[in-house]
Amino acid sequence: MVEETKESVWTREQDVAFEEAIVTYPDEDDEERWEKIAAEVPGDKSAEEIKNHYELLVEDVERIDSGVVPLPVYSSPMDDSESQAGEGGTGKKRGQNGSESNHGKASKSEQERRKGIAWTEEEHRLFLLGLEKYGKGDWRSISRNYVVTRTPTQVASHAQKYFIRLNSINNKDRRRSSIHDITSVNNGDVSVPQPPTNDSPGKSTKQQPIYGSQPVVGTPVNLAPGFSVGTPVGVPPNIDPRGSRHR
């Protein structure tokens, strides 16, 4: 709430660097951790600012974790069993669609390919926290303790895409804006484009694909009042380098 990031504005680029640095320097006992991370973040951020930014992020997650901020409950009709049938269950390698002998497609009536529920900001944020805490690879722990609404497989899949995107960003190879551009957990630059209200007439209906306009059923993007969970990434809806779009 109050922490309106008046301290400094975090750009998407900085958030990305910040997240990467956190993963790079997971050692919480390292006194120089913040300085190291600060060194990785462009824009002359001080170690204190980095630390502050991080704490906000943790605080954010804790609220969600403590229930203060309800985590959205997604009504996933197909996603049977609340989350992965227990935890240990995991069910190993999916064997649900036993058919599939020939590249799916065959029996589309059966269940088609799962639609896939987009990740919400909260989930993504929790994912980042879990990533920072358990590190890359321990998707099971992240799934159990952080992103409880997702199975380890989903977390791993999300991570896969996330890192790929991250890499693209580093290479400035990015093209369209995506959920993965949202790397800041706390906020700072919530660029979550508020509903199109009076935006541009033409395609306003679709507007930013960024989370916030999620098709997810009842995805409370806005958690608690005064809780600007927005997600930062000040990505002006147009990080979308229309101009750089080479095609």
Place this chain on the structure above:
DNA sequence: CGAGGGACCGGTTTTGGACC
């Protein structure tokens, strides 16, 4: 101005390898 096509993004599923 509207429609169509191509490209990109996000998510799921499958396969392979490594570890306990």
Place this chain on the structure above:
DNA sequence: GGTCCAAAACCGGTCCCTCG
């Protein structure tokens, strides 16, 4: 032998650009 993680493939949806 069973479980988990990583990487790749596949698919559907959405967005943006170009053409009529």
